[in-house]
């Protein structure tokens with residue numbers, strides 16, 4: 001995967017103007033190279049769900065590694081004017097940008113991992129100017145792909161092993177919206193896409209049926225099926241609802257029978273309107289009576305995880321699901337709301353100064369330090385996640401505090417197995433991580449979900465997975481909040 005295949009120009013200006021004005025400010029203040037730590041995280045699982053599936057890291061790494069201001073980018077910036085119509089940026093800054101390469105350390109949670117609110121998905125440590133500059137594109141990439149991967153995972157779960165095909169390109173948020181959504185949907189568990197460019201770029205299986213216009217273009221529905229069957233003797237899925245759905249199924253059967261002697265095999269029929277339970281049950285009967293037991297019944301029409309679950313409960317005989325609009329637009333929650341916050345700055349004497357952003361709402365107050373996420377597990381699956389600060393020693397007794405309610409806490413017995421979720425990805429800008437291919441990422445997501453208790457995976461009112469702050473880290477944060485409230489600003493030293 002290479003974004004340059006999609007965009008022929010540099011992506012360095014794909015950021016908010018304020019990232020570049022802050023970069024200029026840091027450069028002028030002599031703060032550009034000061035060591036900083038930022039974390040990218042979200043505050044709430046989307047879709048009122050119990051979990052989230054991390055996605056987008058490969059895109060993010062690609063972007064970071066290619067970060068470089070071209071002469072064209074610099075010429076554009078040189079042309080920007082301030083309120084007095086003078087250049088916004090000094091030439092010296094543009095010369096600095098010309099030489100700029102991304103030299104930060106990046107640690108991240110691998111794609112396909114289940115993650116929870118407040119857990120850093122990406123940690124960036126390095127020169128303040130660089131670490132700040134990449135905020136917006138990192139959020140653009142990770143927020144969207146994580147959102148869509150999570151939606152896809154919910155849909156794939158509700159389909160309970162049936163094949164799911166993503167049909168969303170026509171309703172996606174623009175060209176990259178479509179491509180990124182297809183990739184993320186595949187990460188999240190759909191099996192194939194109708195998006196051919198995504199198939200080529202990301203090696204995702206492509207599938208499809210035909211549109212109503214195909215049927216409309218012929219004298220009769222049967223003639224349309226006949227012609228499609230001639231062209232695709234082994235890959236035909238006939239869309240049967242252009243005129244009358246059950247008549248359409250009968251026509252599909254008649255055509256399948258007439259073409260059978262030439263080796264034709266009807267792969268499936270597609271239902272795209274009406275009561276999908278009733279129609280699929282009746283269609284299944286007709287197909288089975290005609291000996292077409294292996295012919296699939298594909299359904300589409302504004303489906304989502306809730307409708308799929310409901311259709312299944314009603315006894316629908318659908319075994320392939322085509323999902324477009326609701327998946328690629330994350331219809332019921334169109335943004336994840338992930339944020340990227342400064343958590344620590346290093347002084348010239350080597351000491352770290354902790355940084356948090358206060359908020360009236362406790363849940364919006366950011367966490368300080370250099371954070372890592374420790375996931376505890378046993379043979380049954382995941383037990384709890386603990387966000388801790390790598391700058392401070394961990395106490396003997398491991399206690400995980402609910403981030404918003406310190407009366408909710410979970411003691412983790414000594415010796416409990418764990419993994420630390422953030423892994424080294426870039427060191428001084430160089431790749432030190434073997435980016436897994438999409439197949440491996442998909443497999444990882446499946447394994448991850450199998451370790452989450454069913455009550456956390458369910459669609460409606462899921463149980464809350466215990467993901468919280470390590471107790472001494474919670475205390476440090478509380479002290480910092482109190483200190484800031486007292487003094488009006490932060491001055492807490494780390495190690």
Ligand SMILES: Nc1ncnc2c1ncn2[C@@H]1O[C@H](COP(=O)(O)OP(=O)(O)OP(=O)(O)O)[C@@H](O)[C@H]1O
Pocket residue numbers: 272273274275276277278300301302303307310311314
């Ligand atoms: N048995 C069912 N139970 C629950 N939801 C269903 C059932 N059958 C269909 N649906 C869903 O109900 C909605 C029906 O939408 P709508 O009324 O727009 O469809 P339609 O009129 O049959 O088709 P269209 O307008 O696309 O030609 C769709 O989201 C569809 O997936």
Ligand SMILES: O=P(O)(O)OC[C@H]1O[C@H](OP(=O)(O)OP(=O)(O)O)[C@H](O)[C@@H]1O
Pocket residue numbers: 167168170171272300301302303322323324325326
């Ligand atoms: O419903 P979605 O989940 O978005 O799936 C994709 C839809 O795209 C196609 O029809 P299109 O929307 O172009 O026309 P229609 O709504 O009139 O069927 C297809 O027949 C599906 O219904």
Ligand SMILES: O=C(O)c1cccnc1
Pocket residue numbers: 167168194207208209210211270300322324
């Ligand atoms: O192949 C299909 O059936 C298809 C593709 C895109 C959108 N709707 C349906």
